[in-house]
Amino acid sequence: MAYCQRMGATFVSDTDVTSLAATADGVRVGWSLSSGSPDPDRHVETARFDGVVICAGIASRKLAAMLGDRVNVYPVKGYSITVELNDEANQQAAPWVSLLDDKAKIVTSRLGVNRFRVAGTAEFNGANRDIRADRVQPLVDWTRKQFPGIDTSRVIPWSGLRPMMPDMMPRVGAGRKPGVFYNTGHGHLGWTLSAATAQIVADQVSLGMAA
Template identity: 65%
Template structure:
């Protein structure tokens, strides 16, 4: 059977491996970390959110970004230092503003489709990932932001999403722990939350039981054509030469690193690493567990999302354009802690674990899924802030593309 090498053991790489193995391919997954799901698939906001499918390419987003320039604690932060990749990416991002409606509707449909695929995988393999199917509640603090959201809501509904407006009283009925005032909200009952790390690790174990090989601590230094297939050169532990692995086909699921691999394979995949932060608040006492919300929230003004993951309260947000930088900055983490204390004062923040990850974003906010220029090259990457939401569906699209071009023998 054809041998497929998947680069990346995050959520997209592991879901791709699972679906391809189920269809009869010989699959190996390569990742530079010691275990699967140790980078962007480690501690994201937790939302499986079709309600967050509106792409960012809009004049309103650009204007907000300009207003936030110079604020170190702003929801969106741009390092002004010149980088050709960053500024050319931003220019292409703005050129996609006319496609806002089309791409939002397409992303919504894909997110809705992804849900059942993910639930089916979890049920088939017995994966416990702190799933909460209580919906997602978006809250707005003023009439202007709510009216702007209403226009976006029409696009989500056109994409097939059940999502409706709620009053402040209805919002508190949906989530009684929400005590602070809001102007209004939108509620999506079919959305959910879960721990991306637990799911990805559980699905990776299922893949291994099915015969998928995971090659960890594997820094792929180069991919090159080799006869009818491809050779993967792995860097040695000292940075020098390492092993060479052969495959008939390559699938790039390498998150923010996908751009580098695509260039080696003759393709242009314009992905920029947009940093996001989260904190995991450990609910170590009964009053904290009682005070923390169960329904997932999105605060539009602060651009903060929350998820209840068992005895942890995940609070995430911010978008930082600062290159391939994984420094955890105190001034970016503190707003997440402050927001938690302000809205849920009964939650103790004595044990808070900060994290950051690089969202792999394309200028049009759409994932790159399908074949490359060369035979046997495929991509499933560039999901941005919706990798957790979309990956179970894009794995199916990838497998269909592979099946059209690379039949199991």
């Protein structure tokens, strides 16, 4: 953050981009305080930018449409449980190496000494973020079966929406209008791919804005 400030960049957080319009000299962006704030309309602001990179998860589709692009991102809901490993017996029972059970479509990560995360599921349910017990239970059952030494009586369930493209490939690169770029639609591999696609899009932005 301090480096970006030295380079003249400004961060604006807790805001929703509400409008995007390509103009002759860039892109006009409108934003307001995020919808959680008491009166977002009071704080609507707009500014012109030389370029924008759309990386808004499942909302990328809506924002792309404002710029005349079709980005066919659809939410694919996944679930995880984080198992608290509260004593040494539990900590010994949990694996340190990350696992992928290809048949069950379940992955695991050890998050330090005290936590073990188990994730999976692909649910098509629009932008619904409800955490369904019948989706969480298979993750608990799998953990019990594979690691009977782990106490699963206390788990923290979570759900998230993967921004998925139909061909499972991210949309990375320029849009139709000058100054418009995309880095979105990474689906179930956003963390894995993010550094590489950020580099690719940064190179394209440098080239595109220099042209």
